Amino acid sequence: MKGPRPKVAFICVHNSCRSQIAEALGKLHHKDVFASYSAGTSLKKAINGDAVRLVRELYCLDMEESQYPKLIGALPPVDIVVTMGCAVDCPTLACSHREDWGLDDPTGQDDAHFLAVIRTIEEKLEDLALRIVNGRLL
Numbered sequence: 527m528k529g530p531r532p533k534v535a536f537i538c539v540h541n542s543c544r545s546q547i548a549e550a551l552g553k554l555h556h557k558d559v560f561a562s563y564s565a566g567t568s569l570k571k572a573i574n575g576d577a578v579r580l581v582r583e584l585y586c587l588d589m590e591e592s593q594y595p596k597l598i599g600a601l602p603p604v605d606i607v608v609t610m611g612c613a614v615d616c617p618t619l620a621c622s623h624r625e626d627w628g629l630d631d632p633t634g635q636d637d638a639h640f641l642a643v644i645r646t647i648e649e650k651l652e653d654l655a656l657r658i659v660n661g662r663l664l
Contacts, residue, residue: 532605533618534654534664539567541595543574544610544629548647549630550581550589555648559655560606566599574633580640605664608654623663 536548545564552562578589598619607621611628627650632640657663 527528531558531560532622532658533563533602534606534608535598535601535604535621536562536564536608536610537566537598538610538612538631539566539568540562540570541597542570542572543577543631543633544643544647546573546589546593546595547577547581547644548592548608548610548651549584550587551644551647552651554585554587555619556651556655559658563601563604563613564593565596565601567598569595569597571595576632576637576640584644606654606658608650 534552536545538545538551542565545566549562549564552560556562573589573593573595581587581589601619604619605622607619609624609626610627611626612631627647629643629646630639632643654663
């Protein structure tokens with residue numbers, strides 16, 4: 527990988543669960559490869575409580591310390607846009623690469639469902655980081 531780290535925006539409707547998890551785990555595990563951001567097209571008042579609790583239990587990471595729900599207009603210019611699977615169209619968010627991860631929203635589900643989504647996000651982040659490092663995206 528040459529040049530500065532690409533900026534990756536994880537986007538879902540409310541920016542309260544999947545996109546927040548992806549931002550947090552991207553910062554935790556892949557900050558040397560890409561810069562992580564998240565945003566939504568409409569907002570909830572807070573990050574999903576189950577997501578906060580499980581990320582804290584699994585990674586000793588409190589998303590509420592440095593993250594909060596925000597709209598896509600609050601993002602810096604980004605290189606990569608990842609929609610989380612909620613049919614979000616972001617025509618005003620320019621980028622060099624866009625992909626959709628097709629993740630089910632675990633809101634209102636049991637911990638097992640949340641954990642499956644978190645593990646899938648981990649796997650997809652690892653794959654994204656490898657593709658960036660190997661020059662297969664930008």
